[in-house]
Amino acid sequence: MTAPAIDTTHIPQNFRPLMLALARGGAALAAVIRRGGANLGAEVGTNSDGDGQKKLDVQADALFQDALKDAGLRWYASEEQEDPIPMQDQGTMALAIDPLDGSSNIDTNVSIGTIFAVYPAEDGPAEASFLRPARDIIAAGYIIYGPRCSMMVSFGDGTQFYTLNPDTGCFDVTNPRVTLPDCSFEFAINASNYRHWQQPVRAYIDDCLAGLDGPRERNFNMRWIASLVAEAHRILMRGGIFLYPADAREGYERGRLRMLYECAPIAMLIEQAGGHATDGALPILDATITQLHGRTPLIFGSPDKVDRVAAYHDLPESEVSALFGNRGLFRA
Numbered sequence: 001m002t003a004p005a006i007d008t009t010h011i012p013q014n015f016r017p018l019m020l021a022l023a024r025g026g027a028a029l030a031a032v033i034r035r036g037g038a039n040l041g042a043e044v045g046t047n048s049d050g051d052g053q054k055k056l057d058v059q060a061d062a063l064f065q066d067a068l069k070d071a072g073l074r075w076y077a078s079e080e081q082e083d084p085i086p087m088q089d090q091g092t093m094a095l096a097i098d099p100l101d102g103s104s105n106i107d108t109n110v111s112i113g114t115i116f117a118v119y120p121a122e123d124g125p126a127e128a129s130f131l132r133p134a135r136d137i138i139a140a141g142y143i144i145y146g147p148r149c150s151m152m153v154s155f156g157d158g159t160q161f162y163t164l165n166p167d168t169g170c171f172d173v174t175n176p177r178v179t180l181p182d183c184s185f186e187f188a189i190n191a192s193n194y195r196h197w198q199q200p201v202r203a204y205i206d207d208c209l210a211g212l213d214g215p216r217e218r219n220f221n222m223r224w225i226a227s228l229v230a231e232a233h234r235i236l237m238r239g240g241i242f243l244y245p246a247d248a249r250e251g252y253e254r255g256r257l258r259m260l261y262e263c264a265p266i267a268m269l270i271e272q273a274g275g276h277a278t279d280g281a282l283p284i285l286d287a288t289i290t291q292l293h294g295r296t297p298l299i300f301g302s303p304d305k306v307d308r309v310a311a312y313h314d315l316p317e318s319e320v321s322a323l324f325g326n327r328g329l330f331r332a
């Protein structure tokens with residue numbers, strides 16, 4: 001007897017067909033990535049949002065669309081497709097997916113991933129299933145293709161952690177309930193955009209960079225992988241904070257990351273593990289999704305760190321502009 005694609009012990013019954021299909025798709029994509037070659041990182045076009053599409057972006061999209069064809073989905077919405085694809089007339093769920101996240105890392109053999117969000121399918125056009133309060137999300141997850149292939153998934157009752165066993169092809173349970181630890185003083189942000197950031201974000205990063213000599217009175221370390229899945233995985237493993245804020249570049253007024261299939265699912269995984277995820281001020285999941293490919297600023301990680309960023313947004317301009325000001329009075 002062949003092993004199932006994922007240990008379903010902790011997976012609610014109604015999600016099992018979907019999770020088995022996603023696990024089969026993830027294991028198949030992991031094998032493609034492991035094999036490499038075949039110009040997987042070659043630019044082959046642009047998606048609806050004007051982003052360059054790599055060969056592996058397109059291949060991953062086709063692979064998941066095929067893997068999910070009998071998984072009980074009514075709609076499949078992808079970063080790589082302008083409009084949602086109808087799947088099964090009787091499907092009860094609608095899935096949004098970033099089939100390949102971190103695609104600038106394909107050629108460099110750095111961790112990349114897949115992110116997915118699941119909503120109940122509603123009657124009417126596809127938009128009725130996807131354009132809605134983000135809190136309507138019923139499941140979220142990512143698969144990380146790194147030195148190990150792992151999956152994090154939440155069905156609204158904690159965040160579950162699985163790792164693919166390459167000998168059996170099954171995602172085994174690594175931890176059925178992940179708690180975001182708070183033992184890290186690492187921040188992740190693309191610091192090359194410093195001059196484009198708004199003042200509260202600059203003030204937050206200035207204070208981290210000042211280390212022992214600044215208001216935080218401790219040294220910080222920095223990471224930037226340019227792969228949201230890999231950053232989220234590190235933060236779920238050991239804490240810290242990630243920021244992709246809005247900035248002054250044209251087209252970045254709402255940051256870079258997409259609400260439907262990047263930010264909302266990562267926010268659910270982080271919240272369900274005890275962390276916070278905001279747009280700088282408000283929880284990501286308290287927002288309404290208004291566009292299929294719409295963006296939002298995203299800040300997530302350990303609650304005290306994320307809340308500190310929100311507090312900086314509430315400070316008067318004079319306070320965030322001053323080098324340190326009275327910001328040492330914040331304790332977190």
Ligand SMILES: O=P(O)(O)OC[C@H]1O[C@](O)(COP(=O)(O)O)[C@@H](O)[C@@H]1O
Nearest residue numbers: 098100101102103104190226227228
């Ligand atoms: O190059 P930048 O601006 O730092 O952006 C990096 C971000 O872009 C992304 O790669 C976007 O995802 P895609 O690869 O799915 O387009 C994120 O994973 C990452 O956080």
Ligand SMILES: [Mg+2]
Nearest residue numbers: 098101102262
């Ligand atoms: Mg992405």
Ligand SMILES: [Mg+2]
Nearest residue numbers: 079098100101
């Ligand atoms: Mg992508």
